[in-house]
Amino acid sequence: MPRCHISTRKGLFTLERGARGWAIARAGFVGDNVTLSMHDPRSGHLYAALNHGHFGIKLHRSTDGGATWTEIAAPKYPEKPEGYKPQTPVEGTPVEWSLKLIWALEPGGRNEPGVIWCGTLPGGLFKSEDGGESWGINRPLWDDPRREQWFGGGADQPGIHSICVDPRDPRHLKIGVSCGGVWTTKDSGKTWMLTAKGMRAAFMPPDKQYEENVQDPHMVAQCRSNPDVLWVQHHNGIFKSEDGAASWREITGVSPSTFGFAVVVHPRDPNTAWFVPGTSDEKRYPTDGKVVVTRTKDGGKTFETLTRGLPQQHAYDLVYRHALDVDADGRTLAFGSTTGSLWISEDAGDSWQSLSSNLPPVYAVRFEKN
């Protein structure tokens, strides 16, 4: 049965598609702040990341489809070396070596059972090789002096929000950092390359706008059938790579806006991608109060503005970076908003159905993909 998990400020809600369509079938962790979920297609297990505020960041796992949950280990930052002197980032305050948020969770490759990658604030990439029983920080990236120059985008501290595991070779990873560009490894994280050439950061002084390590890619999406094609919703626009992140090209002139957080790409068509725009950096709500989805089917040459079934007056929903997803069929999409609205489409975005306008603020929407 098709399923989709909605992580919200006050619980994890599971959608199922029954004979009469999609509906919320289960509420879990009600009252708790669930920031992200992950379905592991290899084991069938579900993972939920919680932010308990006072009590810190926790990770839970379910082996029965979400009926029951068990707390497992959360990533833990290493101890600072004796006499460690951090470099000072743009914000002037070096990060604490302590977990602030789980911001990305991705299964490793098909032939790597138990491998899970986790991106965090403040700027840590962790790997588990035992299904989340234990975690280790990726030292080559954490110890890279360029990592210390990362700075917060949206949050007070930098974070890794996107992890793209190459389906052709799971040793090839790309990660997105706000703010710190896009990084690539081809050896499971032993060595890293900064791969944000061509991105532009309008928020920086003019002579620094094309520096790769200051870029703020809000979300990185990799096409499953053609992994050299990547789409990025960046802080100041839409960028695309067709050479595996070696270079990026800005796509301009998209109506109503190129500002936003979320992007997804069709799993079998690298030319088709969807975005949910806001007005601009300083006005984070839909242009003219109209919720729209923008879609390209020709690799970014042209975009359609999709509105059928979406509110077209006085709607101030913002969609966060993890709150849009496309299922493995490439036709079923869902997105949720900061004001608790949730929409689903079964025709690739041509039309949308409202499933709720009363949820808590939505942080993440994730289909179960096998």
Added chain:
Amino acid sequence: MFLKMPSVRFTRNIQRHVECPTRDVDGATLGEVLHAYFATNERARGYVLDDEGKLRKHMAAFIDGRQIDDRDTLSDEVPGGAVVDIVQSLSGG
């Protein structure tokens, strides 16, 4: 002379996540007392202390009703028979 051990009490709010009954444990500083408590309740450690071993930003600790001074290395002295309270700050919401 026999000195009574300090007693540690936890906020009610933590109990739904991880059970933290009041217990008497040995120790002369807050750090020693908490580490003795967590030695038999490891999961609770991460709910009270961060990855660097500091008291979490939105938690507060009292020793016989006096708020502690040292949140980072937990060096405040704990007299024998003292009551240590671990509670939530209101600052975190």
